[in-house]
Every structure is written in C-alpha cells, then in structure tokens.
Amino acid sequence: MVAGASGPSQSAIDRAVHTLRRLAGWHIWPPRVDTIRELVPGDPAVLLPTKRLLEIESLSIDGAPRPVEDLVWDEDGVVYVPGLAPRRDGVPRVVEAVIRHGFDNPADIVGVALAIAGRSEQPQSSYAVGRISVGAPGTATPQSTEWRILDTYRLGPRP
Structure with missing residues (x-):
C-alpha cells in the first residue's frame, strides 16, 4: 500500500x-487471550491491566489456583478474590491470570x-x-x- x-x-x-x-x-483491541502476571499487595481487590475484561479463564495467587466461579469482577479489570489478604512478611503476592480482553472495534x-x-x-x-x-x-x-x-x-x- x-x-x-x-x-x-x-x-x-x-x-x-x-x-x-x-x-x-x-x-486495547481486538479481543485476545493474554497471561497477566502482577505483583499485588494482597488486598481482595486485584487490578488487572485492562479496561475491557471479557473473561477470566484462570487465576492463581502465589501459584495456587483459585476457582474462577468464586471471583467477582467487572469489565474495568477489577477482580475481587474472596479471602485474599496481605502476607505477614509484607512481600507482595503474585497474581497470574489468563484473561480474554479488548474491544471488538473501537472506531474512535x-x-x-x-x-x-x-x-x-x-x-x-x-x-x-x-x-x-x-x-x-x-x-x-x-x-x-x-x-x-x-x-x-x-x-x-x-x-
């Protein structure tokens, strides 16, 4: 061209x-599956780097898988992980999530x-x-x- x-x-x-x-x-776009690895303080609200979360395929905390059906999340990438708490030694927790995210056709x-x-x-x-x-x-x-x-x-x- x-x-x-x-x-x-x-x-x-x-x-x-x-x-x-x-x-x-x-x-941003188009929708795709990504593996996200984030260090988090350990609060139950985990922020994933997306503004259009479509699906959580899997999520683990410090290598331990969490049942996806127990998670509450919104499309802005905020995921509530029941029972998640900071570690006593202050070391951040490692969240690994396989997510599908992105916009279909954001014309703007x-x-x-x-x-x-x-x-x-x-x-x-x-x-x-x-x-x-x-x-x-x-x-x-x-x-x-x-x-x-x-x-x-x-x-x-x-x-």
Whole structure:
C-alpha cells in the first residue's frame, strides 16, 4: 500500500497501534487471550491491566489456583478474590491470570491509529510556529485532540 494513494502502509499502522497500546498501558483491541502476571499487595481487590475484561479463564495467587466461579469482577479489570489478604512478611503476592480482553472495534481509537500512521509517512508534516517546530515528520505520536480519545482507553494510576 502506498501512503496517500490508498492510505498508510501496514508498517506505519503497526507502529501507530504499538504506540497507542504502549501509551494506554494495555492491548486495547481486538479481543485476545493474554497471561497477566502482577505483583499485588494482597488486598481482595486485584487490578488487572485492562479496561475491557471479557473473561477470566484462570487465576492463581502465589501459584495456587483459585476457582474462577468464586471471583467477582467487572469489565474495568477489577477482580475481587474472596479471602485474599496481605502476607505477614509484607512481600507482595503474585497474581497470574489468563484473561480474554479488548474491544471488538473501537472506531474512535482505530481512527486515531490511522491518522497517526498517515501523518508518520508525510515528510512535510511538521510546521513552524514562531521558532518552534510542531509535529516532527515521521513520528507516530497523537496530536492534542487525539490524546483526549486515547485518555478514555488509558489505564489510570495503580496502587
């Protein structure tokens, strides 16, 4: 695919998607199965790095499997593990979860990825405002309005 004629190249799209996923802190789309390994303080509420949890296939705490049917969770990745408590020695617990997560077709963030990919292939995509160059050519970063869309998919602060 030639940039401009039929849209950005696949490699430019891949770079843009990778950038968005890195900035958001998780996979975003499409839905897929991932194995997540997190250190947690041991509170019953475990935060998994996702904003669209679809299914928990398995979950273990410090290597001990927990029955999935005992878990209470929401799509934002908050999983309540009954009976989970901090260790007496203060060492974090290790949570390993196999989850299916991600959005099917989030048109807004897909549009941002395509816009970033298109800009990254335009050699003259930067312009000067006074003595400041804005929008370095060949980069794959969101513009100000695109950050607002990305912010709805970004993971918030984690304890």
